[in-house]
Amino acid sequence: MSPRGATLPRAFYRRSSLEVAPDLLNKVLVWGPRAARIVEVEAYDGADDPASHAFGGRTARNAAMFGPPGHLYVYFTYGMHWCANAVCGPSGRATAVLLRAAAPLRGLDEMRAARTVGRSVSRRDRDLCRGPARLAQAFGIDGASDGADLVGPSGVRIVDDGTAPPDPPGRSARIGIRQATDRPWRWYVPGDPSLSRPG
DNA sequence: ACCGGGATGTTCT
DNA sequence: GAACATCCCGGTG
Numbered sequence: 001m002s003p004r005g006a007t008l009p010r011a012f013y014r015r016s017s018l019e020v021a022p023d024l025l026n027k028v029l030v031w032g033p034r035a036a037r038i039v040e041v042e043a044y045d046g047a048d049d050p051a052s053h054a055f056g057g058r059t060a061r062n063a064a065m066f067g068p069p070g071h072l073y074v075y076f077t078y079g080m081h082w083c084a085n086a087v088c089g090p091s092g093r094a095t096a097v098l099l100r101a102a103a104p105l106r107g108l109d110e111m112r113a114a115r116t117v118g119r120s121v122s123r124r125d126r127d128l129c130r131g132p133a134r135l136a137q138a139f140g141i142d143g144a145s146d147g148a149d150l151v152g153p154s155g156v157r158i159v160d161d162g163t164a165p166p167d168p169p170g171r172s173a174r175i176g177i178r179q180a181t182d183r184p185w186r187w188y189v190p191g192d193p194s195l196s197r198p199g
Numbered sequence: 200a201c202c203g204g205g206a207t208g209t210t211c212t
Numbered sequence: 213g214a215a216c217a218t219c220c221c222g223g224t225g
Binding site for chain 3 (some may be wrong): 176178
């Protein structure tokens with residue numbers, strides 16, 4: 001059931017989120033039967049980044065970002081959505097990469113079931129993880145996964161199946177923020193149909 | 200296709 | 213009170 005490929009080691013995450021983010025493109029997010037290729041990410045740079053939840057210092061909400069790299073930071077927003085980040089940098093640095101969109105590979109039935117709770121919407125495969133809240137919902141990631149270790153044989157993890165990141169990747173300003181809109185810290189796989197917006 | 204508004208509740212000013 | 217790293221639906225063209 002484990003997909004072919006190696007789970008990314010903790011050292012992968014111990015760098016700046018600005019280095020990790022483009023390297024996460026074309027890696028595969030895996031949890032149980034579900035797998036999806038990461039096609040869109042954004043870097044958030046802790047205390048130096050006005051758009052980061054860590055900008056104002058450590059709180060109960062953002063505590064996972066201040067912890068060791070290679071764990072999830074999961075937050076709740078807009079009263080109904082969960083979003084998932086991979087924590088980067090050394091402990092205390094509070095940088096993270098938001099997982100914004102992925103192309104479903106396996107476990108599509110489970111994803112669709114998770115995405116249908118409370119709604120009766122039939123959706124195209126490529127839309128199942130198209131957007132940060134859809135991605136989290138499709139994988140069943142919520143507050144219970146905040147702080148979860150990404151490095152290990154079980155649970156949620158990110159693996160390298162040998163597909164290189166795009167060269168060059170697409171790059172743009174981050175989406176949905178009001179602060180620091182000039183920083184081009186969103187990276188994506190150009191032309192992928194599962195992008196949260198075309199590019 | 201594009202646009203406008205509503206859903207929902209936690210966090211911070 | 214306001215803002216919020218969003219999504220969905222129903223309008224119009």
